[in-house]
Amino acid sequence: MAGNVSSPSTTVTGRALSLVAAFDEDHRRLTLTELATRAGLPVPTAHRLLAELVEWGALARDPRGSYVIGRRLWDLGMLAPVQRGLRDVASPYLHDLYGATHATVHLAVRDDLSALYLDRLAGHTSVPVVSTVGSRLPLHATGVGKVLLAHSSEQVVQEALARLERVTPYTVTQPGRLRRQLEQVRHDGYAVTREEMSLGACSLAVPVVSRERVVAALGIVVPSLESSQVRLVAALQVAARGIARSLGSADDPRATP
Amino acid sequence: MAGNVSSPSTTVTGRALSLVAAFDEDHRRLTLTELATRAGLPVPTAHRLLAELVEWGALARDPRGSYVIGRRLWDLGMLAPVQRGLRDVASPYLHDLYGATHATVHLAVRDDLSALYLDRLAGHTSVPVVSTVGSRLPLHATGVGKVLLAHSSEQVVQEALARLERVTPYTVTQPGRLRRQLEQVRHDGYAVTREEMSLGACSLAVPVVSRERVVAALGIVVPSLESSQVRLVAALQVAARGIARSLGSADDPRATP
DNA sequence: CCGATCCTTCCGGTCAGTGGAAGAGGTGTC
DNA sequence: GACACCTCTTCCACTGACCGGAAGGATCGG
Numbered sequence: 058m059a060g061n062v063s064s065p066s067t068t069v070t071g072r073a074l075s076l077v078a079a080f081d082e083d084h085r086r087l088t089l090t091e092l093a094t095r096a097g098l099p100v101p102t103a104h105r106l107l108a109e110l111v112e113w114g115a116l117a118r119d120p121r122g123s124y125v126i127g128r129r130l131w132d133l134g135m136l137a138p139v140q141r142g143l144r145d146v147a148s149p150y151l152h153d154l155y156g157a158t159h160a161t162v163h164l165a166v167r168d169d170l171s172a173l174y175l176d177r178l179a180g181h182t183s184v185p186v187v188s189t190v191g192s193r194l195p196l197h198a199t200g201v202g203k204v205l206l207a208h209s210s211e212q213v214v215q216e217a218l219a220r221l222e223r224v225t226p227y228t229v230t231q232p233g234r235l236r237r238q239l240e241q242v243r244h245d246g247y248a249v250t251r252e253e254m255s256l257g258a259c260s261l262a263v264p265v266v267s268r269e270r271v272v273a274a275l276g277i278v279v280p281s282l283e284s285s286q287v288r289l290v291a292a293l294q295v296a297a298r299g300i301a302r303s304l305g306s307a308d309d310p311r312a313t314p
Numbered sequence: 315m316a317g318n319v320s321s322p323s324t325t326v327t328g329r330a331l332s333l334v335a336a337f338d339e340d341h342r343r344l345t346l347t348e349l350a351t352r353a354g355l356p357v358p359t360a361h362r363l364l365a366e367l368v369e370w371g372a373l374a375r376d377p378r379g380s381y382v383i384g385r386r387l388w389d390l391g392m393l394a395p396v397q398r399g400l401r402d403v404a405s406p407y408l409h410d411l412y413g414a415t416h417a418t419v420h421l422a423v424r425d426d427l428s429a430l431y432l433d434r435l436a437g438h439t440s441v442p443v444v445s446t447v448g449s450r451l452p453l454h455a456t457g458v459g460k461v462l463l464a465h466s467s468e469q470v471v472q473e474a475l476a477r478l479e480r481v482t483p484y485t486v487t488q489p490g491r492l493r494r495q496l497e498q499v500r501h502d503g504y505a506v507t508r509e510e511m512s513l514g515a516c517s518l519a520v521p522v523v524s525r526e527r528v529v530a531a532l533g534i535v536v537p538s539l540e541s542s543q544v545r546l547v548a549a550l551q552v553a554a555r556g557i558a559r560s561l562g563s564a565d566d567p568r569a570t571p
Numbered sequence: 572c573c574g575a576t577c578c579t580t581c582c583g584g585t586c587a588g589t590g591g592a593a594g595a596g597g598t599g600t601c
Numbered sequence: 602g603a604c605a606c607c608t609c610t611t612c613c614a615c616t617g618a619c620c621g622g623a624a625g626g627a628t629c630g631g
Contacts, residue, residue, distance in 0.1 A: 067618075069326035069588070070366045077390060078370075085393050089609060099590050104610065106588095109327045113335075119395070122609085126394040128425065133334060134391020135448025136342055137383040138376070145446070149438045156413065168385060181406045189402070191392025324587075326619070346578065356621050361579065379578080 072098060073106045077115060077130075082192055086123045140166055143273055144175050146303045147265075150296040151178045151275075157292045160277040163188060163262075165201040167209060170217055172202040175273070187255055194254065197235055198224050200262030201274035203248035207239040208264055208271035214239070227252045247290050249282065261286065263293040267304040275300070329355060330363045334372060334387075339449060343380045397423055400530055401432050403560045404522075407553040408435045408532075414549045417534040420445060420519075424462040427474055429453055432530070444512055451511065454492055455481050457519030458531035460505035464496040465521055465528035471496070484509045504547050506539065518543065520550045524561045532557070 066072050079087060079095035087095070093103035107124060110116045114129030144164070151162045155178050162178040171193035188194055196202035196217050206217055218232040229235045242248040247263045254260075262276030275297045277289060336344060336352035344352070350360035364381060367373045371386030401421070408419045412435050419435040428450035445451055453459035453474050463474055475489040486492050499505040504520045511517075519533030532554045534546060 068366060069618080070330040070363060071370070073327040073330065074367075074370045074372065078386075080390060080393055082393065085395060090607095100609080101590055101592095101611085102588085105590095106327060108610095109325060110331075113328070113331045115331065126390055128394060128430075129335075130387060131391040131394035132448055133337060133383055134388040134394075135446075136337055136339065137385060137388035137391075138342060149436060152409075152412065152435070152437065155409065173385075178409070179406060180409065189392070191389050326588075347576090357577090358579080358581095358621055358623095359619085362619085362621095365579095 069106075072096065072102070073110060076103060076106055076110065077126075080126055082189075086119060086125055088123050092124060140175055140273065143265075143300075143304065147176065147273075147275075147300045150299045150303075151176060153299075154178075154275070154277065154292060154296040155180065158277055158279070158289055160279045160289070163201055163276045163278070164273055165199075165205065165276065166273045167196065167205040167213075168193065170196060170213070172196055172199055172205055172274070174201075195222060195224070197221050197230075198228050198250065198254040199276070200248045200250050200260030200278075201276040203238065203242055203250065204262045204264050204274040204276070205271070207242040207248065224254055225252055225256055229253060247293065248276075249286075251282070261289050261293060263290065263297045265297045265300050265304075267301045272304070273300075326363075329353065329359070330367060333360060333363055333367065334383075337383055343376060343382055345380050349381060397432055397530065400522075400557075400561065404433065404530075404532075404557045407556045407560075408433060410556075411435075411532070411534065411549055411553040412437065415534055415536070415546055417536045417546070420458055420533045420535070421530055422456075422458040422462065422533070423530045424453065424466060424470075425450065427453060427470070429456055429459040429462055429531070431458075452479060452481070454478050454487075455485050455507065455511040456533070457505045457507050457517030457535075458533040460495065460499055460507065461519045461521050461531040461533070462528070464499040464505065481511055482509055482513055484513075486510060504550065505533075506543075508539070518546050518550060520547065520554045522554045522557050522561075524558045529561070530557075 066075055075096040076092055076098070079092050084091075084095075089104055089107065090100060092107065093100045096103060098106075107116065111118060111124070111127070114127045116124050116130075117127040119125050143166075147164050151164060154162050159180060161180070163174055164176040165172040165174050167173070172195070173193050174188045174190055177188055177190050194202060196206040206214060209217075214236075218235060221230040221232065221235065222228070223230050229238065238248075247261060249259070249261055251259045257280060258278050259280070259282050260276050260278045261282070262274050264271040265273040265275055275293055277293065279289070332353040333349055333355070336349050341348075341352075346361055346364065347357060349364065350357045353360060355363075364373065368375060368381070368384070371384045373381050373387075374384040376382050400423075404421050408421060411419050416437055418437070420431055421433040422429040422431050424430070429452070430450050431445045431447055434445055434447050451459060453463040463471060471493075475492060478487040478489065478492065479485070480487050486495065495505075504518060506516070506518055508516045514537060515535050516537070516539050517533050517535045518539070519531050521528040522530040522532055532550055534550065536546070
């Protein structure tokens with residue numbers, strides 16, 4: 058799985074961007090040659106563009122000379138309206154929820170065919186969890202993902218069902234079965250997963266409904282569901298309603314679903 | 315205060331970047347003409363470049379046609395090593411601290427002459443606080459700022475002292491007085507501010523010391539300090555030591571101070 | 572209806588960007 | 602010490618991608 062040699066974009070901006078795009082969750086430090094390869098550019102060209110990006114602060118060089126994402130991009134990223142209102146509003150509720158459950162708490166929205174984690178809140182002793190803020194996980198294997206999918210258009214559902222990757226032995230990979238689960242989620246008002254994304258981790262999630270639209274999903278990850286499920290769902294719903302209420306008041310409707 | 319018509323960078327990448335740079339905390343939504351002006355570019359040129367940036371996802375267009383920072387930049391920003399290890403490690407401790415104090419909790423590092431807020435944790439009922447994650451506040455008027463300044467090089471201190479802007483009637487603007495306070499901070503091991511940044515908000519902050527270097531500052535904002543100050547400082551120090559301990563283990567030394 | 576303002580598209584000239592080639596620095600091998 | 606091999610950096614002449622004035626839409630308000 059060496060290089061996703063992207064289409065060698067002919068425009069300059071495109072090329073510069075393809076260099077930046079070479080970074081991802083698993084590639085936070087890249088060398089010149091790696092970048093050139095991944096962006097599908099000749100080394101000297103990459104070098105020149107990178108120099109510019111570094112000068113501007115989009116990228117930075119670590120002590121070893123490798124390239125990393127720079128502080129300026131981080132700054133700018135924080136300005137993104139990516140549900141910024143949502144994130145700000147939700148923060149205290151995530152918190153309450155953590156206080157009530159001591160489970161890892163997640164806030165996610167759907168972005169294309171993945172669940173995009175807007176915020177995460179984990180304690181010291183939480184179950185090992187794969188997600189980090191800004192990361193994406195598949196819709197079919199996570200609690201928040203199922204909630205989001207359950208309230209998506211038929212077209213999205215079809216696309217998602219078309220590629221159900223197996224992650225653990227318990228991942229649901231049969232379209233029919235998942236469809237029934239989604240129906241269940243809509244009926245129950247919450248979603249459940251049991252070790253479908255990572256072993257030893259179960260999750261519960263509920264939708265956050267504002268102006269009659271599902272704007273996000275709120276979920277928690279716990280080692281097991283045993284008896285406490287009812288209580289946890291109740292806590293989730295309280296938090297979700299709180300978020301929705303805060304969203305409804307004093308917030309402009311610039312959603313970006 | 316219309317346009318900071320930046321030097322009309324001659325390179326294409328530079329121009330594209332100058333468009334992105336036109337966004338800041340106070341300008342999260344910009345129209346084509348605004349962008350063109352702020353970036354110092356002709357409208358058609360700006361238009362073309364913007365189209366590319368939008369297609370790529372660096373920017374996005376809101377329902378009204380204005381431009382905003384796109385989701386992809388947010389993503390990428392989250393990958394920035396801007397103290398990412400620090401942020402991840404600190405998160406649970408910030409939490410504990412909130413649980414113990416129910417005050418707004420801040421984690422900040424020094425970036426040039428400002429305090430850069432890496433993380434913030436606020437409850438429902440917290441004091442009104444200006445900071446948001448990713449924002450910068452002056453070093454001389456905040457608790458975390460004073461801590462960071464107290465442990466900075468003489469050169470930085472001098473530059474900071476050279477421009478002590480007044481924010482509230484209580485902001486310390488006399489260099490001599492601030493110097494004495496910094497001395498006090500080093501001696502006591504914590505910093506105090508009383509309504510120096512915003513009225514009705516006092517703050518306490520302590521340094522996070524890892525490998526004998528001050529790598530960050532941890533602070534809380536409360537309505538008043540009255541009697542509980544000793545307890546609060548103790549809680550802060552516990553958290554700071556916890557973070558430092560977690561940092562010391564299992565983390566590589568790619569600091570970016 | 573007409574003028575003002577902002578957004579979008581077009582297209583030929585030109586100059587910035589391109590990338591092969593060569594040099595510099597570093598590291599491992601015999 | 603010399604060689605092979607690697608990645609990074611600089612150079613520079615050619616060329617085709619970008620530039621931006623001009624013109625055409627779209628929208629709004631009077």
